[in-house]
Amino acid sequence: MPVTTTTHLNFRGDARAALEHYRSVFGGRLSAITYKDMGTVRNENEADWVVWGEVAGDNGFHIMAYDVPSDLPWDRGTDPFFVSVRGDDADEISALWQKLAEGSTVRRPLEPAQWAPLYGMLTDRFGVTWVLDVAAPYNG
Incomplete structure (x- = not known):
């Protein structure tokens, strides 16, 4: 299953x-x-x-x-998690990045990285931190 x-x-x-x-x-x-x-x-x-x-x-x-209802404790916190979006098509990841980046704080621009053809990180207007990247083959 x-x-x-x-x-x-x-x-x-x-x-x-x-x-x-x-x-x-x-x-x-x-x-x-x-x-x-x-x-x-x-x-x-x-x-x-x-x-x-x-x-x-x-x-x-x-x-x-x-x-979360107001009678329960809740705190947005600082980076309690990241949402990772990974794909194998640079154009698709770039298009998602452009839409997600509107109104966001870019923490690392979407660009080539040592470990990926494209990698970027942003925090959107709702306080959620997103990591987008293009998957690279793993060569052990």
Whole structure:
């Protein structure tokens, strides 16, 4: 039985905007259920926040997100994780980079690196750090 991992992002009120942005970059289908939809509203101001959401694409891209309710502790933190997007087509990775870079802080430009034909790192407007690269053959 195959096992897969999916990056799950936690926000405080920005999950829907983040998922919509990632869908605009990577394509795919966006699904989102709010606290109101689930009947679990703890704070009326948070009724339309996302309790479960995802973007899933036919190309294999998959990311999940939710909004942590204000009565629970949450801290964006500093680099608690990176989301890595790796492909073998430089044009495709470059196109994704261009879309993702809008409104982001580029931490390392997308350019050739010692270990990859292209590698770059940015932190988007939602505080998520993305690493994009073109896979290089491993020569042990």
